[in-house]
Amino acid sequence: MTKKDEKPWAGRFTEPTDRLVEDFTASIDFDRKLLRYDIEGSVAHCRMLARQGILTAAEEKAVLEGLAAVGREMDEGKLPLTADLEDVHMAVEKALIERIGDAGGKLHTGRSRNDQVALDVRLYLRDTLKTLLGEIGKLEKTLVALARKEMGTILPGYTHLQQAQPVLLSHYLLAFREMFSRDGERLAECLRRVNVLPLGSGALAGTGLPLDRKYVAELLGFPEVSKNSMDAVSDRDFIAEFLFDGALLMMHMSRFCEDLVLWSSEEFGFVSLSDAYTTGSSIMPQKKNPDTAELIRGKTGRVYGNLVALLTVMKGLPMTYNRDLQEDKEPLFDTAETVTKAVRVFTGMLGGIAFCRDRMYERVAGGFSTATDLAEHLVTRGIPFREAHRIVGRIVRYALDKGKKDLKSLSLDEFRIFYDGFDEGVFTLLTPEYSVNARKLAGGTAHDTVAARIEEIDPAPHSGKKN
Numbered sequence: 001m002t003k004k005d006e007k008p009w010a011g012r013f014t015e016p017t018d019r020l021v022e023d024f025t026a027s028i029d030f031d032r033k034l035l036r037y038d039i040e041g042s043v044a045h046c047r048m049l050a051r052q053g054i055l056t057a058a059e060e061k062a063v064l065e066g067l068a069a070v071g072r073e074m075d076e077g078k079l080p081l082t083a084d085l086e087d088v089h090m091a092v093e094k095a096l097i098e099r100i101g102d103a104g105g106k107l108h109t110g111r112s113r114n115d116q117v118a119l120d121v122r123l124y125l126r127d128t129l130k131t132l133l134g135e136i137g138k139l140e141k142t143l144v145a146l147a148r149k150e151m152g153t154i155l156p157g158y159t160h161l162q163q164a165q166p167v168l169l170s171h172y173l174l175a176f177r178e179m180f181s182r183d184g185e186r187l188a189e190c191l192r193r194v195n196v197l198p199l200g201s202g203a204l205a206g207t208g209l210p211l212d213r214k215y216v217a218e219l220l221g222f223p224e225v226s227k228n229s230m231d232a233v234s235d236r237d238f239i240a241e242f243l244f245d246g247a248l249l250m251m252h253m254s255r256f257c258e259d260l261v262l263w264s265s266e267e268f269g270f271v272s273l274s275d276a277y278t279t280g281s282s283i284m285p286q287k288k289n290p291d292t293a294e295l296i297r298g299k300t301g302r303v304y305g306n307l308v309a310l311l312t313v314m315k316g317l318p319m320t321y322n323r324d325l326q327e328d329k330e331p332l333f334d335t336a337e338t339v340t341k342a343v344r345v346f347t348g349m350l351g352g353i354a355f356c357r358d359r360m361y362e363r364v365a366g367g368f369s370t371a372t373d374l375a376e377h378l379v380t381r382g383i384p385f386r387e388a389h390r391i392v393g394r395i396v397r398y399a400l401d402k403g404k405k406d407l408k409s410l411s412l413d414e415f416r417i418f419y420d421g422f423d424e425g426v427f428t429l430l431t432p433e434y435s436v437n438a439r440k441l442a443g444g445t446a447h448d449t450v451a452a453r454i455e456e457i458d459p460a461p462h463s464g465k466k467n
Contacts, residue, residue, distance in 0.1 A: 028085055032088060048215050048216045054209065058103075109209065115229075125332070129194065132187060139346065166369055176252065250296070292345060293349065302338060367406055368399070375389050
């Protein structure tokens with residue numbers, strides 16, 4: 001029987017582990033998030049061992065009752081988690097053996113901490129992904145609801161942070177919905193690859209004992225088992241994939257937040273953020289700072305760092321399991337928590353946003369954002385686009401030289417200086433409404449096109465359509 005404070009591998013060693021080494025190598029400070037998953041996996045493993053005749057019915061009963069007691073102690077915060085235990089697997093095993101004796105020592109039959117931790121992480125990430133996918137679904141619905149609400153709102157579209165062409169605010173909002181939809185698709189694909197049972201791979205070569213891996217997979221809700229034991233204990237692709245997907249999701253939120261930070265400034269004045277998602281200044285009473293948006297933007301870099309950290313750990317590892325793999329958990333846990341919280345906060349922030357429609361229209365109605373419409377009109381008159389572009393460029397230059405703030409300020413005679421075929425209809429071309437609704441192609445910003453896309457994403461109850 002293993003002595004109380006003896007390591008499970010003590011038979012091979014003649015001296016105890018140095019305390020500094022114990023502190024340095026212990027993962028129990030952060031992998032405690034895996035405790036309930038370790039118990040869940042152990043319950044399934046125990047039931048399988050009994051089914052295969054490796055444990056007696058009495059031993060199975062004792063182990064299951066012992067694991068339930070350990071779980072209750074964990075829930076109450078009474079389970080000892082000290083550095084000498086190294087990790088959650090040892091913490092659970094030690095607590096179990098202390099309760100039920102030798103039967104607890106039989107639970108590790110046919111498994112290694114290598115395949116055990118791979119299982120625990122997959123169980124943890126599976127739950128995380130399901131939660132995150134639900135949050136992304138809420139975010140998408142929020143964006144579609146905003147797009148419906150803002151169908152009549154026109155704002156300047158930008159390239160290079162310079163005014164480009166008028167667009168519907170709804171079109172802008174749906175652009176981000178497309179991004180988040182892709183994020184959801186990627187995470188769902190990641191979930192499919194996470195949902196594979198590694199237990200039964202042992203340390204690296206499997207086991208000679210008659211285990212039933214498919215039965216364990218059935219108990220734990222895994223649709224398939226891993227195909228190669230060496231790959232199963234060393235694979236962290238699914239974590240890297242999640243970290244990448246999380247980084248991309250944060251990047252999309254960060255881009256939206258960057259616009260909100262700019263748009264909430266007095267210089268833009270396009271949005272007013274809810275007081276619940278902003279803060280003030282400790283010295284300037286007038287300030288209303290977009291701190292929530294800024295922090296989402298800032299935390300994006302942290303999530304990027306987690307991805308790079310894991311890829312760096314993995315790049316030089318020989319087959320199969322190496323202790324370096326312990327370094328996968330902190331990036332994983334931090335990203336899972338950061339991204340999930342960020343999506344929830346971001347969705348809440350959008351729910352309380354107020355768009356300053358008049359200010360947006362004021363900005364888009366002035367300036368030269370309808371210049372492309374003028375060039376396209378000339379194309380319909382048979383003028384090659386490059387020549388049309390040159391003509392309109394000269395008109396804009398003329399307007400600027402004359403101190404005009406927009407094309408509508410020019411007279412018809414002034415337009416005819418550059419092309420004598422212009423008539424009074426030219427002024428119709430220069431309105432934001434015309435510009436927006438002229439872009440009727442699929443994916444364009446025309447009112448009917450955007451409305452049809454909203455209906456496609458989220459059909460109105462009376463339409464009878466299915467998404």
